[in-house]
Amino acid sequence: MALVSLRNVFKAFGSTRALAGASLDIEAGEIVALMGSNGAGKSTLVKILAGVIEADAGDIRLRGQPFAPRSPAEATAAGIVTVHQSTGVVGIPGLTVADSLLLDRYADGATPFFLTRRRVRERARAIVEEAGFPLPLDRDFADLPAADRQLVAIARAIGHKAELLILDEPTASLSGAEARRLYAVLKDLAGRGIAILYISHRLADLEALADRVEVLRGGRNAGSFRRPIDFDAAVETMIGRPLAAAHPDARTAAGPPVLSLRNIRLLPHARPFDLDLHAGEVVAVTGVLGAGKSRLLTGLFGAGRFAAGDMRLDGRPYAPADPAEAIAAGVVMAGEDRHRTSLMPAGWPGEAVRSTISLPHLDRWFPSGFLLGDRETAEGARAISRLGIRAASPAASVWSLSGGNQQKTVIARWEAEPSRVLLLDEPFQGVDLGARQDIITTLRHHADRATLIATSDPEEAAEVADRVVVLDGHSLVSPASGGANTLQEVHP
Amino acid sequence: MTSDSDAVPAPAAGPHPVHRLGDIVRNGAIFILLAAMMIGFTAAQPAFIGINNLMSILQAVAVVAILGAGVTISMAVGGFDLSVGAVAASSVMAASYAMIVWRFGAFVTVPLVLAFGAAIGLINALLIVRLRIPDMLATLAMMFLLTGLQLIPTAGRSISAGLILADGSTALGKYDPLFLLIGRSSLGGVIPVPVLLTLVVAVALYVLTEHTRIGRLLFATGGNELAARLAGASTARLKVIAYVISGTLASLGGIVVAARVGRGDVSSGSSLMMDAVAASLIGFTVLGLRRPNVFGSVVGAVFVGVLLNGLTMLNAPYYTQDFVKGAVLVGALAMTYGLGRARS
Numbered sequence: 001m002a003l004v005s006l007r008n009v010f011k012a013f014g015s016t017r018a019l020a021g022a023s024l025d026i027e028a029g030e031i032v033a034l035m036g037s038n039g040a041g042k043s044t045l046v047k048i049l050a051g052v053i054e055a056d057a058g059d060i061r062l063r064g065q066p067f068a069p070r071s072p073a074e075a076t077a078a079g080i081v082t083v084h085q086s087t088g089v090v091g092i093p094g095l096t097v098a099d100s101l102l103l104d105r106y107a108d109g110a111t112p113f114f115l116t117r118r119r120v121r122e123r124a125r126a127i128v129e130e131a132g133f134p135l136p137l138d139r140d141f142a143d144l145p146a147a148d149r150q151l152v153a154i155a156r157a158i159g160h161k162a163e164l165l166i167l168d169e170p171t172a173s174l175s176g177a178e179a180r181r182l183y184a185v186l187k188d189l190a191g192r193g194i195a196i197l198y199i200s201h202r203l204a205d206l207e208a209l210a211d212r213v214e215v216l217r218g219g220r221n222a223g224s225f226r227r228p229i230d231f232d233a234a235v236e237t238m239i240g241r242p243l244a245a246a247h248p249d250a251r252t253a254a255g256p257p258v259l260s261l262r263n264i265r266l267l268p269h270a271r272p273f274d275l276d277l278h279a280g281e282v283v284a285v286t287g288v289l290g291a292g293k294s295r296l297l298t299g300l301f302g303a304g305r306f307a308a309g310d311m312r313l314d315g316r317p318y319a320p321a322d323p324a325e326a327i328a329a330g331v332v333m334a335g336e337d338r339h340r341t342s343l344m345p346a347g348w349p350g351e352a353v354r355s356t357i358s359l360p361h362l363d364r365w366f367p368s369g370f371l372l373g374d375r376e377t378a379e380g381a382r383a384i385s386r387l388g389i390r391a392a393s394p395a396a397s398v399w400s401l402s403g404g405n406q407q408k409t410v411i412a413r414w415e416a417e418p419s420r421v422l423l424l425d426e427p428f429q430g431v432d433l434g435a436r437q438d439i440i441t442t443l444r445h446h447a448d449r450a451t452l453i454a455t456s457d458p459e460e461a462a463e464v465a466d467r468v469v470v471l472d473g474h475s476l477v478s479p480a481s482g483g484a485n486t487l488q489e490v491h492p
Numbered sequence: 493m494t495s496d497s498d499a500v501p502a503p504a505a506g507p508h509p510v511h512r513l514g515d516i517v518r519n520g521a522i523f524i525l526l527a528a529m530m531i532g533f534t535a536a537q538p539a540f541i542g543i544n545n546l547m548s549i550l551q552a553v554a555v556v557a558i559l560g561a562g563v564t565i566s567m568a569v570g571g572f573d574l575s576v577g578a579v580a581a582s583s584v585m586a587a588s589y590a591m592i593v594w595r596f597g598a599f600v601t602v603p604l605v606l607a608f609g610a611a612i613g614l615i616n617a618l619l620i621v622r623l624r625i626p627d628m629l630a631t632l633a634m635m636f637l638l639t640g641l642q643l644i645p646t647a648g649r650s651i652s653a654g655l656i657l658a659d660g661s662t663a664l665g666k667y668d669p670l671f672l673l674i675g676r677s678s679l680g681g682v683i684p685v686p687v688l689l690t691l692v693v694a695v696a697l698y699v700l701t702e703h704t705r706i707g708r709l710l711f712a713t714g715g716n717e718l719a720a721r722l723a724g725a726s727t728a729r730l731k732v733i734a735y736v737i738s739g740t741l742a743s744l745g746g747i748v749v750a751a752r753v754g755r756g757d758v759s760s761g762s763s764l765m766m767d768a769v770a771a772s773l774i775g776f777t778v779l780g781l782r783r784p785n786v787f788g789s790v791v792g793a794v795f796v797g798v799l800l801n802g803l804t805m806l807n808a809p810y811y812t813q814d815f816v817k818g819a820v821l822v823g824a825l826a827m828t829y830g831l832g833r834a835r836s
Contacts, residue, residue: 301722303721303722322721322726323721323722323723323724324724324725324726326724327723327724328724333722335718335722340716340718340719341718341719341722342719342722342723343716343719344711344712344715344716344719345715345716347781347782347783348711348714348715348783349702349707349708349711349712349715349783350708350711350712350715351715355708359708359712359719359720359723359725360723360724360725362705362708362709363705366705369704369705369706370699370703370704370705371703371704371705371707371708372703413723
C-alpha cells in the first residue's frame with residue numbers, strides 16, 4: 001500500500017485549471033521527483049498535500065485513509081512536512097541553532113514555560129541525533145550558510161516524525177559540494193523509510209536522487225520514469241516537444257569590445273583581473289556562492305563599487321555612480337531573486353505585466369509625464385508575443401504568472417529598449433526547462449549587445465553561453481577571452 | 493488612460509456570480525453605507541439633507557481631507573507622515589504671527605506659510621533619506637518638535653489682535669480680511685472656498701498619483717524600493733517629493749483652519765493627525781484597493797464627517813465622537829483585510 005496516494009485530483013483558480021485529474025503514489029522510503037513546466041501544476045499538487053490549499057475534487061489517501069488537511073499544521077501533524085524554498089523563515093537571527101530547532105515547539109504550548117539553556121540543548125541534541133547529521137547547535141542562526149539552514153529545517157521535520165518530506169527546489173541556492181551533502185542526507189533518510197517528494201529543475205538533482213520522476217503537463221500526468229531515468233525523454237515529455245540542441249553553437253566574437261574591464265579588484269585585496277565583452281556574445285560567469293559574481297554585476301551596474309579598476313564602454317570611460325547612470329549609458333541588469341529586485345508587490349500599482357516592463361522606460365515612453373496613450377499596453381503585448389509569455393493580457397498581474405513567465409517579463413523589460421550590455425544574475429532560478437529554452441533563444445538572438453550571465457550552476461553556464469569564465473575568491477581564474485569552453489574546462 | 497488601478501479590482505472573471513456580487517459589495521461597501529446613512533439621517537431629521545448642512549459637512553472635513561491626501565502620498569512611498577497635524581497647527585500659529593506681529597498681508601502670508609510646510613517636509617525627508625531614521629520615528633519626533641516650537645514665539649499664548657509680546661509691546665497687526673475669505677466665503681454663496689480647495693487638491697493629487705509617471709514611481713518606491721532603484725528611479729528624490737507635498741498640504745490645511753478661526757489658537761489641530769491618518773486608512777477600503785489612494789482618503793474623510801454630523805443632529809453627545817471614529821476605522825480595516833483574506 002502506498003504511503004500517500006492521490007487520484008484524479010482537480011483544482012481550479014478562477015478560470016485557470018491548475019490540476020485536471022492528476023494522480024501520484026509515493027511509497028515509504030521512495031524518492032520521487034516532480035517535473036513540469038511552470039504552470040504544469042507541480043506547486044499546486046504539493047500545496048494540496050501540505051494543506052496550504054484544498055483540492056476541488058479527487059481522492060487523496062494517507063496510509064489508505066482519506067486525507068484532506070485543512071492547514072499546514074494538520075499536514076505536519078499527520079507526518080507530511082514541507083521544507084520551504086526560502087530558508088530564511090526557518091529560524092530567527094539572534095537565536096541559536098538549538099533554539100531554531102525547537103522554535104515551532106515553543107509556539108505549540110507543549111514546552112514548559114521556564115526553559116533552561118541546558119534543557120534546550122538536550123532536546124535539540126536529541127533531534128539532531130535522530131536526524132543523523134551534525135549541526136552547530138550553539139551558533140547564531142544568522143551566521144549559518146543557506147545549506148545549513150536547510151538542514152535545520154530538515155532536522156526539524158524529522159523531529160516531527162515526518163513520514164513524507166516535501167522539498168521545493170532544495171538545491172537552488174547551494175554550491176556543488178553543498179548539494180552533494182544534501183543528497184547524502186536525503187538518501188540516508190530515504191533508507192530509513194522516509195518518503196521524499198521534491199520539485200527541482202536541475203538535472204543533477206534528478207540524476208543523483210530520484211528513484212522515479214513524475215512528469216506533469218497541463219495539470220495531468222504526462223509520463224513516469226523509473227531508474228535508470230532517460231532524462232532527455234523526461235524533458236521532452238515535460239516541454240511537449242523535442243529538445244533543441246542542448247549545447248548551442250558557440251559564436252566567436254570579433255571586433256572591439258563593447259565593455260572592457262582592466263585591473264578590476266572586486267575587493268581591496270583580491271587579485272586584479274581583466275574582462276572583455278563583445279557585441280553579440282553571451283558570456284557566463286560562474287563560481288560558488290560568495291565568489292563575487294553578484295559583486296561583479298552590481299559594480300558594472302552602478303549599484304555597487306569596485307575597489308579598483310578601469311571600465312570602458314564602447315571605448316569611452318565608464319564609471320556609473322548609480323543604476324540610473326548605467327541605464328542611461330546602456331548597461332542594464334536583471335537582479336538575482338526577481339521578487340526582491342524587479343517586481344512590485346501583488347495588489348500594488350505597477351504589478352501588471354505591462355507596467356513591470358515599462359518601469360525603467362517611463363520617461364522615454366511618457367515624455368509629457370502623464371500616463372496617456374497605449375504605449376505601455378502595446379509594448380506589453382509585443383513582449384508577450386515575442387517572448388511567449390503566458391499572460392491573459394498586458395494588464396494581468398505578474399503574480400498571476402508562473403515563475404518562468406515572471407522571469408520572461410523581467411527580461412522583456414530590458415529588451416523593450418536597445419541596450420549595450422545586459423547583465424543577468426541567476427536568471428534561471430525557479431524557471432522550468434521549457435521557459436529556460438525560450439529565454440536562452442531570446443538572449444542569443446541579439447547581435448548588437450553583449451550579455452553577461454552570473455550563475456552558480458556550471459552546466460547551466462555551458463548551456464547558455466558562448467564563453468564561460470570562472471570567478472573564485474573574487475577574481476577570474478580562467479582566460480578572459482578565447483573560444484568556447486567545454487564543461488571540463490570550466491572546472492579548474 | 494494607462495493605469496493599473498483599473499486592473500486591480502476586477503480579477504479574472506470569477507466563476508461564481510455569488511463571489512462577484514461579494515466583490516461588488518466589498519468594493520462598494522463604503523458607498524452603500526454612505527447612502528444608507530444619508531437615507532437614515534434624513535428620515536430621522538429632514539434638515540440633514542439640506543444643501544447648507546451638506547456643505548457644512550464638507551467644510552468640516554475639508555482640512556482632514558487635505559491632510560489625509562498628504563498622509564496618503566507619504567504612504568505611497570512606503571513611509572508614514574505623522575507630523576501633518578503638528579505642521580497644520582504650527583501653520584495656524586505661523587499665519588497668525590505673520591499677520592498680527594509682522595503685519596504681513598494675505599499675499600505674503602500664504603506663500604510664507606506654504607513654504608514653511610514645504611521646509612518641514614524637506615527636513616522630514618532629509619532625516620529619513622540621509623540619516624536613515626525610520627519614517628514613523630522621524631515624523632513622530634518632528635511632531636513633538638513642532639508642537640513645542642509653536643509655543644515659543646508667543647510664550648505659550650494664543651495669537652489674536654492686540655497680542656502683548658514678550659518684550660511688553662503690543663502687536664499692531666490684525667488678520668487680513670482677504671485672508672479670512674479663504675475660510676469664510678463661499679463660491680456663489682453655496683460652495684465654501686475650503687471645499688473648493690479640497691476638491692482642487694484631491695483632483696490634482698489623484699491625477700498625480702494614479703495617472704502620471706511620477707505617481708507610478710512614487711508607488712514603486714513604496715512597493716519595492718530596491719526594484720525601483722535598480723530600474724533607475726531616484727528613490728531618495730521621490731521620497732523628498734512625497735514629504736514636501738505632504739508638508740505643503742498640511743500647511744495649506746493650517747491656512748484653512750486659521751482663516752476660519754481668525755486667530756492663532758494654541759490648541760487648534762490637536763486631533764487633526766489622528767483624523768487624517770484614519771481617513772487615509774479608511775481609504776484603503778474604498779474600491780477594495782487595500783493600498784493608499786487619494787480618492788479613498790477623501791471619501792474616508794467625508795464618510796466620517798457625514799457620520800459625525802448625523803449623530804450630532806440626533807443629539808449624540810460630543811464626547812462619543814472619537815469612539816465613533818475609532819469604530820469606523822476598526823470596521824473598515826477589518827472589512828478590507830479580514831474579509832478580503834477569507835475570499836482569497
